[in-house]
Structure formats: C-alpha cells, structure tokens
Amino acid sequence: MRAESLGRLFSPRSVAVIGASQKVDSAGHDYVRALREFNFEGAVYPINPRAKEIAGYRAYPSLEDTGASVDLVICCIPANNVPDVVEACGDTGVPFLHIFSGRLSETGGTEAVALEATIEASARTRGVRLLGPNGLGIYHPAGRIAFRPDLPRASGSVAFLSQSGNNAVEVVIRGSARGLRFSKVANYGNGLDLTPGELLAWLADDSETAVIGAYIEGLADGRGFYEGLKKAASRKPVFIQKAGRSEEGAIAAASHTAALAGESAIWSSMLRQAGAMEAHSQEQLLDLMVAGSLLARPQGRRIAVAGGGGGRSVQSADACASQGLTLPPLSPDVTEYVTEHAPNLANWVRNPVDQSILAGSGLSANAILAKMASSGTYDVGIANVGEEWFLGRPNAGARLRHACKRLRETIATSPIPIAIILGATELSTEWQRQLIDSVRDEFIESELAVFPTIERAAFALGRLAPQ
Amino acid sequence: MRAESLGRLFSPRSVAVIGASQKVDSAGHDYVRALREFNFEGAVYPINPRAKEIAGYRAYPSLEDTGASVDLVICCIPANNVPDVVEACGDTGVPFLHIFSGRLSETGGTEAVALEATIEASARTRGVRLLGPNGLGIYHPAGRIAFRPDLPRASGSVAFLSQSGNNAVEVVIRGSARGLRFSKVANYGNGLDLTPGELLAWLADDSETAVIGAYIEGLADGRGFYEGLKKAASRKPVFIQKAGRSEEGAIAAASHTAALAGESAIWSSMLRQAGAMEAHSQEQLLDLMVAGSLLARPQGRRIAVAGGGGGRSVQSADACASQGLTLPPLSPDVTEYVTEHAPNLANWVRNPVDQSILAGSGLSANAILAKMASSGTYDVGIANVGEEWFLGRPNAGARLRHACKRLRETIATSPIPIAIILGATELSTEWQRQLIDSVRDEFIESELAVFPTIERAAFALGRLAPQ
Structure with missing residues (x-):
C-alpha cells in the first residue's frame, strides 16, 4: 500500500498530454480540451512534435522540452511507444502516468501481454505510478480535470471507480442527471499498477468523498482489494457492482480488461464480509449511490x-x-x-x-x-x-x-x-x-x-x- | 360464461353517460368529451337534468327521455343512486352498464357491501351486464371510445385488463410511448359481474387482439379466471402481473378493490399451468408486452x-x-x-x-x-x-x-x-x-x-x- 501519495494523481499541479492532437475527434485532443474547458488552474503541456498549439495551449515536441516538473502525464500514443514514455517520466521525475493507450493484455495476444509486463517492470524500477492502461483515467471536477470535456462541472462527495471506460461515462452522465455530484472518478482499465484496492484504501481517507461506488469485472490482487474495500466500507457506504458474474460474462470480461472474474457466490460473500453493499446491475448501483448520497x-x-x-x-x-x-x-x-x-x-x-x-x-x-x-x-x-x-x-x-x-x-x-x-x-x-x-x-x-x-x-x- | 355477447360493450352503437357534467374537471365530463374527441360515430346521450348541452352533445334529463336504444350506459353518479340506474337500464333494454362510481365494497363498510350486492342482484334479474363498479371502464381506440380524452388515437392488437384504474392509465400511457398499440383495454375495478376470466375468454376469440396483458390484484372467481386464462393463453401470448402477492400488498389490495389476494406461490404455479407468463412489476409487464407485440x-x-x-x-x-x-x-x-x-x-x-x-x-x-x-x-x-x-x-x-x-x-x-x-x-x-x-x-x-x-x-x- 502506497496509498498516502495519490493526492497529486487527482489534483496535479501540472499535466502533460503525450499524443496531444489538433484533431477534434480524438482522445489526444479531448484530454487537452477538457483541461481548457474545466479551467484547469495549473500548467498544461500538450506534447506533439508537429504542433505549435493545441486547444489554446503551447505544444512541446517532448516531455523533456517542457523543462517543467510535471505531476501527471496522460499517454495517448500507441502501446508500442509506451515504454519510451515510462522512461521519459522516470527521467523527468513524473510521479503519475495515466496510460489511455490500449491493445495490451486485454487482447490476449502474447506480444501484447509481454509488452504490458515490460511497461509495469520499467515503471516500478523508475518509481512511476501507473493508472491504466486501457482506461480513461481521472474525472475530478473540483480539481478541474476530466476525461471528457462534456462532463458536469459541479463537484460533490460521490467517488466512483470503474474498470470499464464506457461504463464510467454512463455512470457519470446518468448519475449526474439523477443528482449525483462526484468527488473523484477513476477508470483504471487493466489496473496494472494502481488497483481498485489501493484506490479504495485511499478514498477511505479522502475528506472530499462521503460515498463510494465501484464497477469491477475482475481482479489481479484479490487480497489487496479486500483490504482496501474493508477499510473504505468501515468509514463510508461502499457500493460494488461485480460484473462478469456468469461464465459468459467472465469470458467477455477477459477479452475486455484482462482480469480474472471470480465466482459469483464467492464474490457476494466477500463483499458482505468486507461491509460493502452489492449491486447486480448498473441501474441498482446508481440507485444505491443516489440513496446513499441523497438520503x-x-x-x-x-x-x-x-x-x-x-x-x-x-x-x-x-x-x-x-x-x-x-x-x-x-x-x-x-x-x-x-x-x-x-x-x-x-x-x-x-x-x-x-x-x-x-x-x-x-x-x-x-x-x-x-x-x-x-x-x-x-x-x-x-x-x-x-x-x-x-x-x-x-x-x-x-x-x-x-x-x-x-x-x-x-x-x-x-x-x-x-x-x-x-x-x-x-x-x-x-x-x-x-x-x-x-x-x-x-x-x-x-x-x-x-x-x-x-x-x-x-x-x-x-x-x-x-x- | 356468456362471453359471446361482449362485442357491444367494446363497440357500442350508442352511449349514454349518466352524471354527465359541464364541469371540465370531472369524470362525468371526461367520458362525454372523450367520445367527442375520439370522433365516436354512434349516438351520444349525456344525461343531466340541469344541462342542455355537454361537450357539444344535446343533454337529456333521464335515460328514458332519450327515447333511444342504448348499447352502453356509463354511470358516474354517487353509489347510492346506482340501483335506480340499473333499474332504468333494465326498463329501457340496455345490455351493458359500466359503473364508474366507487365507494362500494372496496371501502369494507357494511352498508356499502350490502349496496353492491343489491346492485348485482338487480342487474342479474334484469339481464344487464355490469362492468365495474369502481373502474374506469373501456378504452377501445378502433371503436372510438376511451376512458380519458387524452389517450392515444392509434389502435393496434394489444389487449389489456386492469383491476386498478390508475394502473390502467399508466400502462396505456407508458406502453404507447414504447410502441404498444392497443386493441381493447378494460379497467374492471371490483369485477362485480364481468370478471377478468370472462374478459380473457372473450379476448381469446377477439380477432383484433394478438397479445394480452393483465394486472390482477385478487379474484372472487378463481375457477372462472383459470378457465378464461387457459383458453386465452392457448391462442395468444398472455402476460399477467399479479399484485398483492405479499401479505402487505394483499391488505392494500383489499382496501382498494375488495378482492381476495391469493398466495404468491399458488398464483405462480396456476399461471404457469394455464400457459400464461408472469410479470412481477409493471415494468416487467410492459417489457413482456413490448417483446410479445413487437418481436x-x-x-x-x-x-x-x-x-x-x-x-x-x-x-x-x-x-x-x-x-x-x-x-x-x-x-x-x-x-x-x-x-x-x-x-x-x-x-x-x-x-x-x-x-x-x-x-x-x-x-x-x-x-x-x-x-x-x-x-x-x-x-x-x-x-x-x-x-x-x-x-x-x-x-x-x-x-x-x-x-x-x-x-x-x-x-x-x-x-x-x-x-x-x-x-x-x-x-x-x-x-x-x-x-x-x-x-x-x-x-x-x-x-x-x-x-x-x-x-x-x-x-x-x-x-x-x-x-
């Protein structure tokens, strides 16, 4: 557990986006534009060797060229180039790297699995914490950072963790319409380094967060998840939707985020033992979060x-x-x-x-x-x-x-x-x-x-x- | 079973509304106005001794004063006066009387229960078939008759029976928005004479109806219901929502439509045996009707x-x-x-x-x-x-x-x-x-x-x- 140090992930003072793009219909554009539209107060460094300016920010050819101390790097370039990014983060002392890039272990391909292992080992050696890969990253409206420019500006006390990106977007959009105001949302994707367990343990101590919801498909680290969940649930209401409960769902989960889905009954008893409340659908999860947050x-x-x-x-x-x-x-x-x-x-x-x-x-x-x-x-x-x-x-x-x-x-x-x-x-x-x-x-x-x-x-x- | 004769209930050639009113916010006005707005093609006789005209139709002091042969009488006057209406229907040869009036056996009061028994006996003697009391009656868009002026004009092949009036309105409004087009809808309320069993048996033969849904709280005549349901389900998909399944729900049902709610498990096995499909909520009922009708x-x-x-x-x-x-x-x-x-x-x-x-x-x-x-x-x-x-x-x-x-x-x-x-x-x-x-x-x-x-x-x- 290195949970004490996650503050700068959600509240970075400066953000660099590697693979930042002028093309409006791309993730590399959206991350930069979201910082602009949320009025992010820190420094923003779009990294793109062929652009002068992106979404109103001066662009830089490389991370090194910024000459700045960067708290969070968001990486949107193809998976093969991610090891270079990890290296650059290590060299320039970046504490957090969010890897949006996918097509890694979730594909099931041998090379992709090996590449992901390389990324993990390199980051560990260099002391760079990873969020993702294959995840949208952070939505923290109070910190004025969001994984989509169109998400609500209002902030509140509901935290949400999601393995799936589209599911994270759905919960934020649908939940907002029902009155949920979010503290911190993280779509952690493959959960290679920062796991839902560690995130839960950290949210347990987060004074901004009063209620926690999470959408989990599978886990690499069951013990760590249980410990983090137990800590969080002892302090705040925690609602968990465990998907991939059926054999069919587990197969779908495996092809999606490379996580082993457990048996439904074992999960239910584990969640109960940890003091969390279980939802069996997104609808139930939203209903529990609405009740837990607004009543x-x-x-x-x-x-x-x-x-x-x-x-x-x-x-x-x-x-x-x-x-x-x-x-x-x-x-x-x-x-x-x-x-x-x-x-x-x-x-x-x-x-x-x-x-x-x-x-x-x-x-x-x-x-x-x-x-x-x-x-x-x-x-x-x-x-x-x-x-x-x-x-x-x-x-x-x-x-x-x-x-x-x-x-x-x-x-x-x-x-x-x-x-x-x-x-x-x-x-x-x-x-x-x-x-x-x-x-x-x-x-x-x-x-x-x-x-x-x-x-x-x-x-x-x-x-x-x-x- | 006298099911062969229900055609004129849903497709009357002439309708009289006893208790018709010029007051726009009243049932006695709505029934007349609905006939006007649906362009009902037959004769309409608002009955009101103090009005000359209601919703564009000439009003009459009494049923007898119309001098007409009336297929359907809708009765909106207080329960105490209903026996006179039954008598007038008998005297003028009216085959169907829909009693909107409530405050009868559903109140649980001794006098009200006795009054309802009197109404039933009198109608039986005089050969007048009763729909209700304590029900909204008929919505048959192809026949241009509706229990509310604001219901959809479009007609289709979905029949729906409901013990509860508000529930009938909800299913029609919500179902229409989801693409259900209705053949015949009846809210039969206390089901004093015309029961859901008889209505189901008749709908089994109704060429306009391809799919049937029903909301049932309790029954006076379990055997007749089973026979009607079995006949209908042998010819068309039939979906039943049985409410009042819990003890608490049965108590609520008793205070609402004077019907004995049975035990949940007995109901489920009975529905299965009859070949019907069971819904446990209005949402499930609508979903089944949508799937049954549109797929x-x-x-x-x-x-x-x-x-x-x-x-x-x-x-x-x-x-x-x-x-x-x-x-x-x-x-x-x-x-x-x-x-x-x-x-x-x-x-x-x-x-x-x-x-x-x-x-x-x-x-x-x-x-x-x-x-x-x-x-x-x-x-x-x-x-x-x-x-x-x-x-x-x-x-x-x-x-x-x-x-x-x-x-x-x-x-x-x-x-x-x-x-x-x-x-x-x-x-x-x-x-x-x-x-x-x-x-x-x-x-x-x-x-x-x-x-x-x-x-x-x-x-x-x-x-x-x-x-």
Whole structure:
C-alpha cells in the first residue's frame, strides 16, 4: 500500500498530454480540451512534435522540452511507444502516468501481454505510478480535470471507480442527471499498477468523498482489494457492482480488461464480509449511490408510503415487503388526524396511503405523509407522485408543480428520509416529457432522491436500512 | 360464461353517460368529451337534468327521455343512486352498464357491501351486464371510445385488463410511448359481474387482439379466471402481473378493490399451468408486452449481442446468462468475415461484440450483428446502441442518427428478432434528452422493440424464448 501519495494523481499541479492532437475527434485532443474547458488552474503541456498549439495551449515536441516538473502525464500514443514514455517520466521525475493507450493484455495476444509486463517492470524500477492502461483515467471536477470535456462541472462527495471506460461515462452522465455530484472518478482499465484496492484504501481517507461506488469485472490482487474495500466500507457506504458474474460474462470480461472474474457466490460473500453493499446491475448501483448520497441513512426498516392510486399502493406494498421493509399501520395520531378531517375515511385509509380514495375529502396524501413522517412510527418514507393522473386533468402542469412543491416542503421538514417516485419520461408527447423532466429537475436541484419505480426505491432503501 | 355477447360493450352503437357534467374537471365530463374527441360515430346521450348541452352533445334529463336504444350506459353518479340506474337500464333494454362510481365494497363498510350486492342482484334479474363498479371502464381506440380524452388515437392488437384504474392509465400511457398499440383495454375495478376470466375468454376469440396483458390484484372467481386464462393463453401470448402477492400488498389490495389476494406461490404455479407468463412489476409487464407485440417469438435460446463498450458487453453477457439465454461463440462464417476485414481482431472479437475494440478497423458492431443474425447460429439478437459514447463526440446527433439508421436497416432484413437497448433520458442537458427521445421515436415508428436496459430486454426474451 502506497496509498498516502495519490493526492497529486487527482489534483496535479501540472499535466502533460503525450499524443496531444489538433484533431477534434480524438482522445489526444479531448484530454487537452477538457483541461481548457474545466479551467484547469495549473500548467498544461500538450506534447506533439508537429504542433505549435493545441486547444489554446503551447505544444512541446517532448516531455523533456517542457523543462517543467510535471505531476501527471496522460499517454495517448500507441502501446508500442509506451515504454519510451515510462522512461521519459522516470527521467523527468513524473510521479503519475495515466496510460489511455490500449491493445495490451486485454487482447490476449502474447506480444501484447509481454509488452504490458515490460511497461509495469520499467515503471516500478523508475518509481512511476501507473493508472491504466486501457482506461480513461481521472474525472475530478473540483480539481478541474476530466476525461471528457462534456462532463458536469459541479463537484460533490460521490467517488466512483470503474474498470470499464464506457461504463464510467454512463455512470457519470446518468448519475449526474439523477443528482449525483462526484468527488473523484477513476477508470483504471487493466489496473496494472494502481488497483481498485489501493484506490479504495485511499478514498477511505479522502475528506472530499462521503460515498463510494465501484464497477469491477475482475481482479489481479484479490487480497489487496479486500483490504482496501474493508477499510473504505468501515468509514463510508461502499457500493460494488461485480460484473462478469456468469461464465459468459467472465469470458467477455477477459477479452475486455484482462482480469480474472471470480465466482459469483464467492464474490457476494466477500463483499458482505468486507461491509460493502452489492449491486447486480448498473441501474441498482446508481440507485444505491443516489440513496446513499441523497438520503439520510434509515434508522430502521419501518416504511411509510403515500401517493398514487390503489394499484400503485398495492404494488408499493409488494415492493417494500419483498425487500424486507415493514409497513406498520397508521399510528394513532395519524388515524386521529384522518378521522378529524374525513370521518368516513377513518377505517379505510391505510399504509400505503391511496391518494385516489382521498378525492373530495380535503385531505391529501402529502399531508398524511407529513403526519406519518413525524409520528415516530416510521424510519423512512416513499412518496409516489403518480404523475399520470395529473396529465389527464385540466391545468396538468400547474397542478403537478403545486403538488411537487408541497412534497418538497414535506421532505424539507421531515425527520425521516423520504424517497420520491417519479417515472421515466416514457411519454408520447413533447409537453408531457418536458413537464416531467422539469419537475424532476426541480427535485434534483433540491438535492432529493428520485427513483423511476417503486421497486427500485424499495431495493435501495432495503439495502441501506439496518438488517 | 356468456362471453359471446361482449362485442357491444367494446363497440357500442350508442352511449349514454349518466352524471354527465359541464364541469371540465370531472369524470362525468371526461367520458362525454372523450367520445367527442375520439370522433365516436354512434349516438351520444349525456344525461343531466340541469344541462342542455355537454361537450357539444344535446343533454337529456333521464335515460328514458332519450327515447333511444342504448348499447352502453356509463354511470358516474354517487353509489347510492346506482340501483335506480340499473333499474332504468333494465326498463329501457340496455345490455351493458359500466359503473364508474366507487365507494362500494372496496371501502369494507357494511352498508356499502350490502349496496353492491343489491346492485348485482338487480342487474342479474334484469339481464344487464355490469362492468365495474369502481373502474374506469373501456378504452377501445378502433371503436372510438376511451376512458380519458387524452389517450392515444392509434389502435393496434394489444389487449389489456386492469383491476386498478390508475394502473390502467399508466400502462396505456407508458406502453404507447414504447410502441404498444392497443386493441381493447378494460379497467374492471371490483369485477362485480364481468370478471377478468370472462374478459380473457372473450379476448381469446377477439380477432383484433394478438397479445394480452393483465394486472390482477385478487379474484372472487378463481375457477372462472383459470378457465378464461387457459383458453386465452392457448391462442395468444398472455402476460399477467399479479399484485398483492405479499401479505402487505394483499391488505392494500383489499382496501382498494375488495378482492381476495391469493398466495404468491399458488398464483405462480396456476399461471404457469394455464400457459400464461408472469410479470412481477409493471415494468416487467410492459417489457413482456413490448417483446410479445413487437418481436417475432424467438425459436430458441441462443442469443447474439453486439454494440456498446467492453463494460456493456460484460454486463450483457451476465444479464443474458442469468435469464438462461446462451451466447454461442461467433460462427465460422462470422469469424471469417472479421478475419477478412481486420486480421488482428480475429481472435479478439467475441459474442457479445464489444464495439470499442473495433475502432479504426472499418468494422462496425452493426455489420457484425447483421452477419450473426443470418448465420443460423442465433435465435434472437440484442443491439446495444451505447448512446453515451456518441454524446461525447463531435456531430453527436448526426453520428448517432446514422448508426441508428443502419441498425434499423439491419433489423429490417434480419431473419431473427432483434431487441434494441437505448437508455432512458437520464440526462442533464436538454439537447441530449431531445436527441435520445427523437432517436427512440424513430425506432418506435418503425415498430421496433426498445428496452432501457440490457437486463430488462434479457428478462423479456428469456421468458418468450422456448424453455
């Protein structure tokens, strides 16, 4: 473990990009442009023997020609030339080399495997730490560095590690739209030197990071991973998606990042033992990260559910029960509240609260949910928006917005965490899509946890609540 | 079974709405307006003693005052007055009465239960068939009748039955956005007279209907349901979501539609025995209906997967394997094709086909998928669009549209069914949302099956493929 020293990887004072390019549709251009567009505050050295300037930065023929002390080198040139880069990094005292270049051990080819071993040995000898190869590298918005220029500028407290590059991009883009704000993201690819275990151990101590997610296909160093995971999970919620769980998936993983995928059951028990929570899909991982990041952790498994019609209530009860969450009946103070306002509903309203039977009573599911939340009878809540009902009413937009505003107020004063169910925009008409998107955006801006289905919310809450 | 006679329920020649209203935000208005907006071709009689005209139709003080022969009466007045309506229907020879009115047995109140029994007995004596109470009734776009004015006009071959009203609306709205076109939809509520069993038996013979979905909470008549289901499932794919599976859900169901929810395991084995396929959530039900309606049924369990990066490939393999689908390696003709075009990829490209390793080779995942589809080695295919990659490239829109056009061409000539994976618009920026929505709309207009995640597609295909 050399974890104490990773700070300059995520927060370099200077970055050189070897293979920097003027061609806009290339990685060698994107890394430089991302530094420009993120307003990176340190020095940037595009390295390209045939260019004078790239993305507004002066270009240099070689690393040596910069005459500078560089904290991080990003390498985008073909794999065969990477050993020269490692040597140059060693010669100029570069502590971190991120190798974007692929076509190494993940191809399974004998020469490529040997080349990767050469790179590793050379870097070790020279004291250069490697991220990658075959990985996108770093996204650290607070440090103004990103592996794609189009990623969100906002920073937050969610760290994410991914073996796969496209998967890292998907999680950042999809997670951001759901309100995740990232501290540090690393796509480590083949994990030749810097492993997910070491990264986890370092993130355990990272004050910027409160929640950690990781997508792992396979590992070279199982013991180191377990130690790093255990350390991280003892301090922060850690969510792991282990892919390549099936034999078919393991074969696909092997051709992708040269890592041995383990058996599913062994992985699950190892993750549990280390104190991490397991996701079986990207969707589950995102749901856990949303719940872990945007909701206070539930103190128990008693859930209050309100909103939507009768069908939604029945499905909500099923979803919660299947995740081992309990649905206590309305507490006496809530029953009293209902009886006061609508005597004929007194024995009919239950948990989940069916919005449709409240019509004309002057009571709203939201008001009942607020009472339930402060009753001391529940540890966590779910609010079904039930947007399809609004879409068929006159002034649908104004009414839906009003209901969502009231819900935001309820959640703001609620002593228990409350998750919101608002569907995906599987809608045929443009105005409906825009309405639902804008309502969701308002929730997200208020830093609330929104799930597209009750089943997905129940899954995440069921994992986060104490067993 | 009196199933032979339900034609006039879905295709009435004349409709009267008792409790028709000029108040735009009321059910009594919506039913009349829906007939107007759907261009219902028969006679419409709004019944309201205090109105002269409703939604452009002349209003009548009573059913008798119309002096007409009415095929379907929709009743929106309070439950206490429903017995008079039943009587009037009997007196004027109305064959079908849809009772929207609720607050009957679903409240659990003694008087309400008794009132419902009175209504049933009276209707039976007078030969009036009842749909409901406590249900939205009929959506039959080809017959130009709908329980909400804002539902899609397009008609198709998917029938849907729902105990819950809001759930019926959700399935119609969400399903339509995914390309489902409906033949006949019925929300039967308490199912007092017309039961899901009888409706299923009738839909079995309905030439307009090719695929049937149903959302069931509980049943009064288990035997009749089984018989109707068995008949329907012997002729068409039938997908059933049984809600109220948990004890908590059964309690919620009881307070909602007065139906006894059975035990989960008994239900599952009953559905299997009847030849139906089971969904455990609305999402799964929609996915099955999309696959059943928009894809030819796979002839086996061998799947070809292509597109997306390495992470997506690994996750695809896991998802397919977990649903019992097999991933045969590339067949010799496909390997030959790859070797011809890109010798250095020959031993690296596998099934699933990782798009990211093809970069610069001149080969596309789409072209390889087309070869796989016609190789005789696979029964069904999945194409991962991998849209997040495009979003970061220059000319993202044009490139994504081009790739999707090629994919549509591949599917159009493919001898095996191919499902498309295109994510939900969990995106932060408006242009990205609009781009993905418009690409999806083009797939939907081509009547293709689109799933938001690989896991959901694999689930649906795994259920539809022969065991």
